[in-house]
Amino acid sequence: MSRFVHPAGDRHAEILPEDRPPQAPADLNTLDPTIWPRTSSRADGSITIGGVDVRDLAEQYGTPLYVVDEEDFRSRCREYRSAFEGGEVHYAGKAFLCREAARWVMQEGLGLDVCSAGELAVALSVGFPPERITMHGNNKSPAELERAVQAGVGHIVVDSYEEIARLGFLAERHGVRPKVLIRVTVGVEAHTHEFIATAHDDQKFGLSLSSGAAAEAARRILALPQLELVGLHSHIGSQITDTAGFEVAATRLAKLMVQIQQEHGVVLPELDLGGGYGVAYVEGDETLDVKEIADSLREIVARVAQAAHLPVPRLTVEPGRSIAAIAGVTLYEVGTIKDVEGLRTYVSVDGGMSDNVRTALYGADYTARLASRASDAAPMLSRLVGKHCESGDMVVRDLWLPQDLAPGDLVAVAGTGAYCRSLASNYNYLPKPAVVAVAGGASRVIVQRETEDDLLRGQL
Template identity: 80%
Template sequence: MSRFAHPAGDRHAEMLPHERPPLAPADLNRINPSIWPRTSSRAEGALTVGGVDVRDLARDHGTPLYVIDEDDVRSRMRDYATAFAGSEVHYAGKAFLCKEIVRWLQDEGLGLDVASSGELAVALSVGFPAERITMHGNNKSKAELAKALEAGVGHIVVDSYDEITRLGYLAEQLGKRPKVMVRVTTGVEAHTHEFIATAHDDQKFGLSLNAGAAAEAVRRILALPQLELVGLHSHIGSQIVDTAGFEVAARRLATLLVQIKDEHGVVLPELDLGGGYGIAYVDGDEAPDIKELADGLREIVAKVCVDAGLPVPRLTVEPGRTIVGPGGITLYEVGTIKDVEGLRTYVSIDGGMSDNVRTALYGAEYTAALVSRSSEAEPMLSRLVGKHCESGDIIVRDFHLPADLAPGDLIAVAATGAYCRSLANNYNYLPRPAVVAVSGGVSRVIVQGETEDDLLRGQL
């Protein structure tokens, strides 16, 4: 581990729920401030976020409901802007993007990463400066590249030889000269799930450093006068708490920078180390301290460049989950409660894998709690499940709820601000929930929930 790495916590100790230390009833009412939104508290037993009682949210907006703590999200944007002063911070829009989030980014002075023309359209629709946008994607279409060029996005991260040819042709046709970066697959093995590790050679993203593909991509870009090569990009994965991998990636990228200087006489001025920093989802998780992370990354980049005899490039980072994840919760109403004798109690809620597919997709873990009231009942081993026609429709696999849980109670799942609404779907024709921002005791809809009429619209 690097000096600023953090352990993943004790949830990986392979301990079964019945083997863990027994919980007291009071434990079930506790709100862990490292997991729940920064403005969370219990008032008369019920959870409040942003000064708003969740019972009022359920009454006014219905359930399931995504709730975003605006003060939490804005404060994390400011944390990054302060910690990385002098560098570039671009929010990874794939985590969760809507017009209001883009407005917050603009207010707080951050840039934005987009990965499709749809995400780009959201940003442009509210007047976000195109020069503060970076376009990503492993298979950008001609239409997407043309839209990015016409908008004047600040950077395009190229991901393949085909894209270099495609982008060069379009740039010439449109009379543009975009700034481009090469996405380099550095071969770093990030300590995360297979489906969210993105720097090993055998996957769809980037151009391999080890195989020489990244160096060849540089040659092809430099041969096209209509493209301006300004730097290298790397992204080693997501939900990473052991940041030693970033040091390895930076060293390998420095090796390529030296090769580019020696072969072409070109010194690239920018280095983008991506994002993927983890957050706390359950007790025992530890997330990197942002200032410590920033100081460590700058130190690494400076050292590897000095060691390589290069000027220190401008550093860019791309946080997504760490900005919007902790400030979001999902609110559900309890429906069926089914006790499976000798095993656990299945608690069914009015949403499921249509509003949070992460548990089914790659085994994500969450903290959930009864939030419409407090309880002094004994803990009950529970599994929080959705209403979809899949046995894998699980939100929280094993945790404890009070034994007096009843239909109509409200359950909240913490740290759902990232990738839940982004990955939401209409399986079994369930409408996607609304997104509500809360701040100063006021709630307001920032993304309307779908209706059954919305689901039928467009069908012939």
């Protein structure tokens, strides 16, 4: 057992090596611009986002509270659209989707990826152009496929032989010819968590390149005149911080394109390399610059196509986390503070794994700050935990908070704009928090807080 000495003394001495916490920051009040929303700052000690004081947000809307910096979200959409000019950028709605977010994506000129009838319904409810929507999913039901066909979505990414047959039947029945991409598992092992690596062969997504399943899928689609095969799709994982994996994926997809051309005389005009671009959750995390991503991927696709003697396909990418994550923070109120001698201080807040399951699910790391005031107190090794009946109910596993932290203080957790609201649950019958958008000194609710009536609705 190694010994860790707390900066303010010896209270937190016994720390196992695998639990070694991050280095205490020199200033517990600073907001790293790579981690916090672009409009965030401190005013009179309190954090402001979009020109709105978090104390006012907590007072008006309650806590826990998801806060989304609208300008941050929109500006990242614009950056992707500009960087990938000549290609297609489709926002991955699974990261965070509500009607207002769909409007932002639509107004900023991006397309939208959906993976269920529910996500499609959100998009259509705000008039999102169906031709700019791509339908994903590894087990689309006949009803979901029919909804997509009837709506006239721009692309459907097929994930199985069964889907090809279902889609062919539905297309013929409705007299339409949907554009289809094949999701290919290319055998690329992204260096990320097992649960978010999605292109190795031993997992549920896509059709294997190495087994010949992807080539067989192409044969089956091309045998159905009611379907139009326009390209290939690959997604190699999430939180990816270099483009090497995309180069391997593109090279292998190009070989399949050549095979399809030689066997069927068909040149596929589109190549979708998915998303998964990493963002910074804690200080020191690597991240990818949008322009660098775009330049690198364009160069990769052009080089691979040239080597394969293929026309350069139109490139599509699917960013989700890298648009939504940093735009969002979650605001909590501190309830209890429990010092566990020799280990750390447990700071309990009024939410937890019901509004952010990523820490328990993936071992995700986050950055948090005392938000309602500044503090010059010494740092205190802490664990930010929720109110649920699970030992794994942690929001931030290891962090430093000021020793004068007290019940009633507000704590903000950065980088929660992606997958936190999407994965939220009603565990222990906690209502899901509201989502509030802030911009230009004003705030508004874009997703209402659930009530006890909502929790009881539908029960007999």
